[in-house]
Amino acid sequence: MKNILLLLSVFFLNQFSGQQKISVWKKGEMPNSKGLKLNIIEEKEGRITQIPEAELFTFLPAKEERKPMAIIVIPGGGYRHLTYDLGGYSYAKWLNTLGISAFVLNYRLPTSPDLMQKEIGPLQDIQAAIKLIRKNAAQYGISPDKIGVLGTSAGGHLAAMVSNISTDYTELKGDWEAISTVPNFAILVSPVIDLGEFAHKGSRDNLLGENASAQMISEYSMQNKVTAKTPPTILFHAQNDNAVPVINSILYYEAMIKNKVKGALFVFPKGEHSIGIFNKTELTDNWKKVCADWLGNMGN
Template sequence: MITTYRISGQNFEIPLWSGHIPNYQKTDEQEIRDTTNIVRISKVQKPTIAVYLPAGKNVTRKAVVICPGGGYHILAYDWEGIDIAKWLNANGIAAIVLKYRLPTSRSNITPHKSPLIDAQRAMRMVRHHAGDWNIDPEKVGIMGFSAGGHLASTLGTHFDEELFTSDDPIDAISCRPDFMILAYPVITFSKPFMHRGSMEALLGKDAKASMKDHYSNELQVKANVPPTFIVHSGDDKAVPVENSLVFYQALKEKNVPAEMHIYSFGGHGFSLAIDKGHLQTWTQRCIDWLKSLP
């Protein structure tokens, strides 16, 4: 049974799964946390959501599930997770930081399935608890950074994909995001713009072309993909800006509402872009866009 929480202006962490974890096998692996300069988490064994709720008088009833990046090898948990949640809270938006399983762990049965299974469950959990957390279940979006942006865009394009069987009523709830926010996202696994490290971590070095296409999310856009906000820098040497360009073009072709901001500088992994000149304004552009949604 999932415990019910009703807390305003505070944060707490709960497990994604109350019993059996789909696509999981017990090994001797242990979760690793490196706190050298940012919190980096690897070898996730028990996925969780950390729930951050704004103070009652600030509530907009919107919510965002956040997928930190890290090349599908680690999670930049505070840099692209907790800090982002606090920024969203400051704008009256509930934020849910997803600690998802990484495909490089030996505890996965089928490695590429676990991140998406966890993202689907996170969306369902937020809608399940919407009344307790003062969230509108029809205003729940997904946000991702770098490889977390790949996971977010995978959920936005593969939300109807059935990856496991379940008799838990929570897993019958829709996991389609109401909107997507993608920051310097990995999108394509096609040459020449793919991020090889993320692709090999998710699918392996000998991945079939059909699997690469399946997870090249610009090829998976349909008319029911949610409205999308994209931010990237033109000088990104890790994940080329073309990842965002091809996704925006695919959205445009399917008449999916989309807004994209390309900054001339910033490199990769700029998070909130604190003290990075006008790049820091991307967060206000994102809030403006969120306010424009129905």
């Protein structure tokens, strides 16, 4: 009886919160696949190392509090695993307190044995997710032209990729082709940007392979892809980040300045590679207020 009551409670909680799981790809439409039947592998709680296909998890504020803006949260994990809880759900729940709808994306990792071209697998998934949310914006009570991305660590690299690579890799046809894959704005938290001198080696090796050419490294170093068409972007980083050096965010922001891209960069003296919803210092914790104010100025 207790188990039945628990299941009913979870069911009604999901019904009223609006949270649901959505497959990004319809059956037979997922590109770049060998057709392998993979299982979800979770190495430990909160960290997935393999998924068969991309999934979105919705976090919707109450309709009375819901603003037109929505954000796709892209978890990090060095392109080896997905920190979907700490680097996904926690950000989504915080965004809900601002009245912003959030969608957490669990994307195919480039280490997946099912991918034929590993480096574009994650990009295909975030591009398709943006199209899917834009197409169904009315259903969620949001605006299709106020869809942003929030990426942390390697998820920040993926957020920068989808912000700067306008080529549509989804292979979706029909009315899908007219829907843009580029977000309207981006939030990058401790992002991997450079895959060369200042790279997070694990992210680079997992995305491009251990013997990536200089050309590939340059192509996937996102400071080299910024143009005047890059959407407004705000970056947060800690000076004492020993995993992803702060120069990553600095290089991206310098490219933004050169190309007159609207945005901002905030570097905190402490925070390491752990800037998130709960932070070790009050100063670093201010990133949330700064971010909320910036989003407010974006017209949410």
